[in-house]
Amino acid sequence: MKWKAALAVPAVAVAAVAARDLLQKQHAVLRNFPVIGHLRYLLEQVGPELRQYIVTDNDSERPFSRDQRRWVYASSKQENPYFGFGTDNDVERAEGYAILKHATFAEVVPTEAPHQRDDLPVPCAKVLGAARGRRHAFRPDSLINVSAMSYGSLSSAAVEALNRGAQLAGALHNTGEGGLSTHHRHGGELIFQIGTAYFGCRDEEGRFDLHRLKDLVASAPVKAIEIKLSQGAKPGLGGLLPQAKISDEIAEIRGIRQDRDCISPSRHAEFNDVDSMLDFVELIASETGLPVGIKSAVGDSASWVELAEQMTSSGRGVDYISIDGGEGGTGAAPLTFSDSVSLPFRLAFPRVYSEFAKRGITDRVVFMGAGKLGIPSNAAVAFGLGVDLVYVAREAMLAIGCIQAQRCHTDRCPTGVATQNPWLVRGLDPDSKSVRCANYLNAWRREMVKLSEACGVVHPGLLSTEHIEILLGNRHATPLWEAFGYERGWGMPSREQQDSIAMLMAPAPRGGSAQPSPTAQRSAK
Secondary structure: OHHHHHHHHHHHHHHHHHHHHHHOOHHHHHHHHHOOOOHHHHHHHHHHHHHHHOOOOOOOOOOOOOHHHHHHHHHHHOOOOOOOOOOOOHHHHHHEEEEEOOOOOOOOOOOOHHHHOOOEEEEEOOOEHHHHOOOOEEEOOOOOOOOOOOOOOEEEHHHHHHHHHHHOOOOEEEOOOOOOOOOOOOOOOOEEEEEOOOOOOOOOOOOOOOHHHHHHHHOOOOEEEEEEEEOOOOOOOOOOHHHOOHHHHHHHOOOOOOOOOOEOOOOOOOOHHHHHHHHHHHHHHHHHHHOOEEEOOOOOOHHHHHHHHHHHHOOOOOOEEEEEOOOOOOOOHHHHHHHHHHHHHHHHHHHHHHHHHOOOOOOOOOEEOOOOOOHHHHHHHHHHHHEEEEEOOOHHHHHOOOOOOOOOOOOOOOOOOOOOOOOOOOOOOHHHHHHHHHHHHHHHHHHHHHHHHHHHOOOOOHHOOOOEEEOOOEEEEHHHHOOOOOOOOOOOOOHHHHHHHHHHHOOOOOOOOOOOOOOHHHHOO
């Protein structure tokens, strides 16, 4: 009988741990895998010691290295995001490694305790839609925004957490091409994406329906509309939602069958060239009053040349252009398309931006960038190249619990982020994860302000190609403008925009009234 009593004690302890894991809401892995889920955290804790004897180091894993993931995790949990003992990146032999040049003396006074502030005003330098006189033009409050991830690819809990997190951080949330669901309606301001299947704004035959679009955007806090031409995960292919992830609700929202994969057309039916696309853009903008942009990966350059020429001469144009790097990847895709189709961001963006810079019309467009730009060092290069706003997708997923299991396409995401499995989804608590999403977005903004101030400017939008050099091992460093074929001065905001940034970033005078918030100034526009 004594041995039975001895076994009862650990059995009760394990049961208590299991009960606690199932009831707690902070860790999705533990809710979905009680008791055994603690093994992951144990291995994570002793990882630095174990890696001394394992080949993989802190900077080897892809798509996001262990260091990059750790920074996102620590930022989202408001833990110490610092790293000790210097960089473990192989800077001496790195090809294409970017270095920011700090300014020893500068007029910029560093922000007081930026690591303690979540209210740093870091709005966009441009007013989205103002160049084309859109009725509902506005200045985005946040340089960093949540990129397009559809309900279907992500769980309902994940979409809700991202929307609520965007609302807490004052960021925009892109719906993705899967339509606008109830899970997008938790206060976060939206960019509604129109994909090639027109989910959410199509008729019974699957054709685009302008009246449904107008009704939809009027029913939610939609601030802009995005027409998706292609994406970094699978450029040249339509959106793909595996059959395993199509629930009754998703099928109803999209108007699709549940017995097969949902594969969107690879191209739009409403237009077939740049000229007809601009007609489509202007129709939507005039009917809704909203800024309208396009999102695309970059391959052949001919269409971008034509777009820049038409916007120079025809009086029509897009309000923003979002360039998705070929290294993007929240969507399920064939391996070859993920690996080998479309240019990575640092090559893609300059090719597009240059066409507009040559014609002197960059001020007419808000440029967005996506493709691992949720890591501040990558984002700094993007701002130097001329980006005005940044989209993040996988980094936002990491902030709400993703562990890079790379099972997004299987419906077996262990953290409940990219699955429709009810048991796994229940592990993700939107209340806590929305706060983590906001923490990450705020931390990114603080880090970008610190990087900018280190270079002697007050705002990331003022980073230029002169502030960054690209290393060729330890033999040569090339200025960013020269490395990517820019002319000097490209990528910088206009004088008017620089003045606007200075006003928006100015601290309140001591004893005086505070500067108006970005939201208030946006409304005044």
